Amino acid sequence: MTCRVLPFTERPDLDDRWEETVRPVWPEFLLHDATMNAYWDRIYEGSLAEFQFYVYDEEADRVLGVGNCVPFAWDGDPQMLPNGIDEVVPLAIEQSERGIPPTAISALQAVVTLGNQGKGLSRLIVRTMRDHAVRLGLRDLVAPVRPTWKHRYPLVPMERYVTWLRDDGLPFDPWLRVHARLGAEFVGVCERSMTVTGTVADWETWTGMAFPDSGPYVVPGALVPIVIDHEHDEGRYVEPNVWMRHRLGG
Secondary structure (H helix, E strand, O other), X not given: OOEEEEEOOOOHHHHHHHHHHOHHHOOHHHHHEHHHHHHHHHHHOHHHHHHEEEEEEOOOOEEEEEEEEEEEOOOOOHHHOOOOHHHHHHHHHHHHHHOOOOOEEEEEXXXXXXXXXXOOHHHHHHHHHHHHHHHOOOOEEEEEEOOOOXXXXXXOXXXXXXXXXXXXXXXXXXXXXXXXXXXXXXXEEEEEEEEEEEOHHHHHHHHOOOOOOOEEEOOOOOOOOEEEEOOXXXXXXXXXXXXXXXXXXX
């Protein structure tokens, strides 16, 4: 396998493979975040386009991974970080349009396509984001991390989950561990990083489950329970993520 990191601006045609590369990785319901669906295409426009890239196997003509990030202005105070992906994307777009100089990069998505996990590609994607920030003289890469194994423990509060460590002192969660090994530090939980709402019928379609009554439900792939409200015909999922900070100087 020979892989290269290719900027979106060099191979925009690779975005046409989204259905076969990115979509299968995520739970169906996570593709219905209204904020992301409203803003996502705009990170591929203008100056933000250079921050989107692919890990590509030239010999096999396969996309092995996808990395998305955005530059934004942040004063370095963890208390002033946006509340996850749903806030940082619109903020970065607004700042870019207003010409506000960025001071940091926020990771948005680091996807390794199915069948290619366990090959070190996630570390390559994060290192590419770090290198991009360093080249621009930015002082931080931050990431609202979606912990890989949190869906196995949906009833455990995220604040508690992030304290779980292995015997070697590294995080219990594999994705948090990748960031920690690259020098990142935990700086906080973003409780409302993504929000997905839909009708009860929507949720039954997205999950393949039935929801006969109102109340919280554990569904496959969700980090916390979803809440069904039959009176208002609504299901609601509010996902917490974990802010990790890579200090880069600059």
